[in-house]
Amino acid sequence: MGVILETPRLRLRPFVAGDFADLYAFYRLPEVAQYLYWEARDEAATAKALEKKQGMTMWAKEGDTLLWGVVLPQEERLIGEVMLAWQSDIHRQGEVGFVFHPGYQGVGYATEATSAILDWGFSMGGLHRIYGRCDTRNEGSYRLMERLGMRREAHFRHNEWFKGAWGDEYVYAILAEEWQGRERS
Numbered sequence: 001m002g003v004i005l006e007t008p009r010l011r012l013r014p015f016v017a018g019d020f021a022d023l024y025a026f027y028r029l030p031e032v033a034q035y036l037y038w039e040a041r042d043e044a045a046t047a048k049a050l051e052k053k054q055g056m057t058m059w060a061k062e063g064d065t066l067l068w069g070v071v072l073p074q075e076e077r078l079i080g081e082v083m084l085a086w087q088s089d090i091h092r093q094g095e096v097g098f099v100f101h102p103g104y105q106g107v108g109y110a111t112e113a114t115s116a117i118l119d120w121g122f123s124m125g126g127l128h129r130i131y132g133r134c135d136t137r138n139e140g141s142y143r144l145m146e147r148l149g150m151r152r153e154a155h156f157r158h159n160e161w162f163k164g165a166w167g168d169e170y171v172y173a174i175l176a177e178e179w180q181g182r183e184r185s
Helices: 017-027 043-053 108-122 140-149 176-183
Strands: 011-013 065-072 078-087 093-100 131-135 151-162 165-175
Touching: 011 108, 017 043, 065 108, 078 108, 093 108, 108 131, 108 140, 108 151, 108 176, 131 140, 140 165, 165 176
Parallel strands: 093 131
Antiparallel strands: 011 065, 065 078, 078 093, 131 165, 151 165
16 A cells, blocks of 8 residues: 655655656656666666556565655646665664656755655654765755755765766765754744
8 A cells, every 4th residue: 555645735655557657757867867876767667667666665674665756736746756765673774865857846845755754754664863865966965955954974985886987975864853853944
């Protein structure tokens, strides 16, 4: 079944087969894949990714990943995705990630959706710490994590061979008590 979350403007729900056209609309764009581990996807690669995404609905053990399609409810249009991966049971840690269609960036949708999964991860998921990682050139991603109150904990230099060159990475994180104690705007 999967977890469904509602925010003032968005519905976060499991992926369905009918999401193909909306998903392909941004998965095919080179600027979307620029800082991701894959290249812009053709129809076949998007279909294969969507099939895998439809199974990412369980939160039962370390290693599980919840993946939500981010939908504008009034249009039932998929505009992005957010994920929460259970990275460590003993340390109660998870990793957050997000990808959005460029046409829906800059209006707070990614912040709203990611905030909802941080809420879920700390309250329902039982996590103590949630972190996110991004390429240091990906200003949109690290600014989003900063808006959420996540602190930059690391700057790894040349830590990955990424798309033909050494890449740098930022790691941001927030603790459950920091998330609960933050000022909400």
